[in-house]
Amino acid sequence: MKFHTEYLVFHTPAHREYVHITQKVEAIVNKSGIKEGMVLVSAMHITAGVYVNDDESGLIEDIDQWLEELAPFNQDYRHHGTGETNGDSHLKALLIHHQVIVPITAGKLDFGPWQRIFYAEFDGQRDKRVIVKVMGE
Amino acid sequence: MKFHTEYLVFHTPAHREYVHITQKVEAIVNKSGIKEGMVLVSAMHITAGVYVNDDESGLIEDIDQWLEELAPFNQDYRHHGTGETNGDSHLKALLIHHQVIVPITAGKLDFGPWQRIFYAEFDGQRDKRVIVKVMGE
Amino acid sequence: MKFHTEYLVFHTPAHREYVHITQKVEAIVNKSGIKEGMVLVSAMHITAGVYVNDDESGLIEDIDQWLEELAPFNQDYRHHGTGETNGDSHLKALLIHHQVIVPITAGKLDFGPWQRIFYAEFDGQRDKRVIVKVMGE
Numbered sequence: 001m002k003f004h005t006e007y008l009v010f011h012t013p014a015h016r017e018y019v020h021i022t023q024k025v026e027a028i029v030n031k032s033g034i035k036e037g038m039v040l041v042s043a044m045h046i047t048a049g050v051y052v053n054d055d056e057s058g059l060i061e062d063i064d065q066w067l068e069e070l071a072p073f074n075q076d077y078r079h080h081g082t083g084e085t086n087g088d089s090h091l092k093a094l095l096i097h098h099q100v101i102v103p104i105t106a107g108k109l110d111f112g113p114w115q116r117i118f119y120a121e122f123d124g125q126r127d128k129r130v131i132v133k134v135m136g137e
Numbered sequence: 138m139k140f141h142t143e144y145l146v147f148h149t150p151a152h153r154e155y156v157h158i159t160q161k162v163e164a165i166v167n168k169s170g171i172k173e174g175m176v177l178v179s180a181m182h183i184t185a186g187v188y189v190n191d192d193e194s195g196l197i198e199d200i201d202q203w204l205e206e207l208a209p210f211n212q213d214y215r216h217h218g219t220g221e222t223n224g225d226s227h228l229k230a231l232l233i234h235h236q237v238i239v240p241i242t243a244g245k246l247d248f249g250p251w252q253r254i255f256y257a258e259f260d261g262q263r264d265k266r267v268i269v270k271v272m273g274e
Numbered sequence: 275m276k277f278h279t280e281y282l283v284f285h286t287p288a289h290r291e292y293v294h295i296t297q298k299v300e301a302i303v304n305k306s307g308i309k310e311g312m313v314l315v316s317a318m319h320i321t322a323g324v325y326v327n328d329d330e331s332g333l334i335e336d337i338d339q340w341l342e343e344l345a346p347f348n349q350d351y352r353h354h355g356t357g358e359t360n361g362d363s364h365l366k367a368l369l370i371h372h373q374v375i376v377p378i379t380a381g382k383l384d385f386g387p388w389q390r391i392f393y394a395e396f397d398g399q400r401d402k403r404v405i406v407k408v409m410g411e
Contacts (some may be wrong), residue, residue, distance in 0.1 A: 001138045001275045001411055003310040005379055036140040037272065038177060040312060040375055044386030046327045052235060053183045058215035059227055066228050070207060070344060078332030090333055091340050097234055097371055098326060101177055103270045105142055110268055112181030131384055133377045135311065135410075136272075137138055138275045173277040174409065175314060189372060190320045195352030196364055203365050207344060234371055238314055240407045242279055247405055249318030273409075274275055 004032030004134040007044075012124035016092075018060045019119040021130070025102065026109060028132045035107040037136015042099035044131055047089035047123035049096035055116040067092045067122075089122035096120050104136055141169030141271040144181075149261035153229075155197045156256040158267070162239065163246060165269045172244040174273015179236035181268055184226035184260035186233035192253040204229045204259075226259035233257050241273055278306030278408040281318075286398035290366075292334045293393040295404070299376065300383060302406045309381045311410015316373035318405055321363035321397035323370035329390040341366045341396075363396035370394050378410055 006028050010019060021041070029039055041050050053059070068088075077087025100117065103110040119130055143165050147156060158178070166176055178187050190196070205225075214224025237254065240247040256267055280302050284293060295315070303313055315324050327333070342362075351361025374391065377384040393404055 003410070005377070005384070038270070040377055042375070042377065044384075044389065046386075046388050051231060053227055053231060054216075056216060056219060058218045059224065062214045062216050062224050063228065063231065066208065071340065077336045079328075079330060079336050081332045082330060087333065087336050090327055091337070094325060094327060094337065094370060096231060099375060101179070101236060101238065101375065103142070103177055103179065103268055105270070110142070110181075110270070112183075112266060114183050115181065129386060131377055133312070133379070133384070136140070175407070188368060190364055190368060191353075193353060193356060195355045196361065199351045199353050199361050200365070200368065203345065233368060238316070238373060238375065240279070240314055240316060240405055242407070247279070247318075247407070249320075249403060251320050252318065273277070 002034055002137060006132050008130040008132060010119055010121060010128045011126060012121045015124050016064060017121045017124055020055050020116055021119050022116045025117055025132055029104055029134055032134040034104060034134050034136040037104050039102045039104060040099060040133045041117055042131050044129040047086055047093050048128055049093045049098050049120040050100050050130060051096050051118050051120060052100050052115050054114050067095060071095055086123045092122045139171055139274060143269050145267040145269060147256055147258060147265045148263060149258045152261050153201060154258045154261055157192050157253055158256050159253045162254055162269055166241060166271055169271040171241060171271050171273040174241050176239045176241060177236060177270045178254055179268050181266040184223055184230050185265055186230045186235050186257040187237050187267060188233050188255050188257060189237050189252050191251050204232060208232055223260045229259045275411060276308055280406050282404040282406060284393055284395060284402045285400060286395045289398050290338060291395045291398055294329050294390055295393050296390045299391055299406055303378055303408055306408040308378060308408050308410040311378050313376050313378060314373060314407045315391055316405050318403040321360055321367050322402055323367045323372050323394040324374050324404060325370050325392050325394060326374050326389050328388050341369060345369055360397045366396045
């Protein structure tokens with residue numbers, strides 16, 4: 001069994017941002033030489049997520065608005081007693097989930113026609129990392 | 138390490154539907170001959186999910202109503218600028234998540250007593266696929 | 275490829291509770307001797323979850339309040355026709371998700387600085403199990 005691990009670094013200009021990373025993950029899978037297996041793509045922070053969905057700008061705005069409705073910015077989170085102001089960022093990350101597993105078959109991401117991988121930043125404007133770990137043969 | 142990959146196809150009569158697939162996944166695991174490892178069950182579409190919970194018809198109706206409350210059908214999603222009408226289907230899929238990993242121990246799905254695998258269709262009445270990838274020894 | 279499987283048992287005093295389990299998972303990974311791979315941490319019940327986020331008591335209260343808002347206790351779930359009263363526990367478990375995969379690199383959980391693993395109990399006061407399955411080399 002082979003393992004190949006890389007780390008992506010993000011530093012988004014905006015506080016919240018959705019970054020399409022399918023091509024970066026594909027490049028890492030190609031470099032690994034692994035033909036059968038899977039790749040774990042997992043945020044290394046507790047205010048960021050990774051998800052699979054459509055690369056369509058309207059939908060991405062819909063997702064952002066929906067997350068803000070279900071996990072709104074708010075001054076009053078208990079977490080803010082620590083001096084932080086990002087309680088909502090934690091809740092948004094929990095809702096979208098922080099990781100995906102993408103299957104690899106015949107050396108390719110085994111995706112349906114519209115599946116794309118996104119890094120979802122909920123507390124940006126500083127360095128954040130995502131682990132990409134390819135496992136297989 | 139062994140890999141065994143199959144694809145399930147669904148074409149649900151209803152727009153939204155919850156299909157119990159534990160037995161289909163078990164059959165694929167048995168066919169693979171893999172005794173230790175895991176099986177990834179992952180929707181290949183961005184308007185469908187896969188989850189693990191109870192096979193109880195009342196609960197399934199509760200889940201459907203709850204998803205409609207948190208991610209309602211709505212004419213006004215920006216995504217509809219593309220001509221689509223399924224913005225809510227994308228959000229429901231993000232909420233329920235599109236994949237699960239089931240551990241395999243001694244040749245069996247290593248589940249608790251009530252855990253069952255469901256395919257959650259949020260935009261049906263056409264062919265949709267789920268990848269079932271068994272990995273282990 | 276090596277596999278090492280253990281089961282954690284929880285019996286929380288409270289109906290809902292969030293239990294920090296990173297050290298228990300680390301101990302199992304150490305015992306496995308696996309240096310490269312991953313560990314699946316997955317609730318074996320349909321009214322409990324596993325998530326990765328911050329070990330900060332204010333945030334944990336925020337998460338609990340937020341889950342109660344989005345998936346409230348309610349007498350009227352159809353699931354209660356079975357005699358159960360825990361419809362909300364199922365929905366909370368679906369929202370937080372029942373499992374995580376933690377990458378292992380150089381014998382350690384390959385986490386960012388604040389990532390911690392939590393068992394989220396939504397229907398406690400009885401024995402519940404979590405499977406911890408380490409896979410790699």
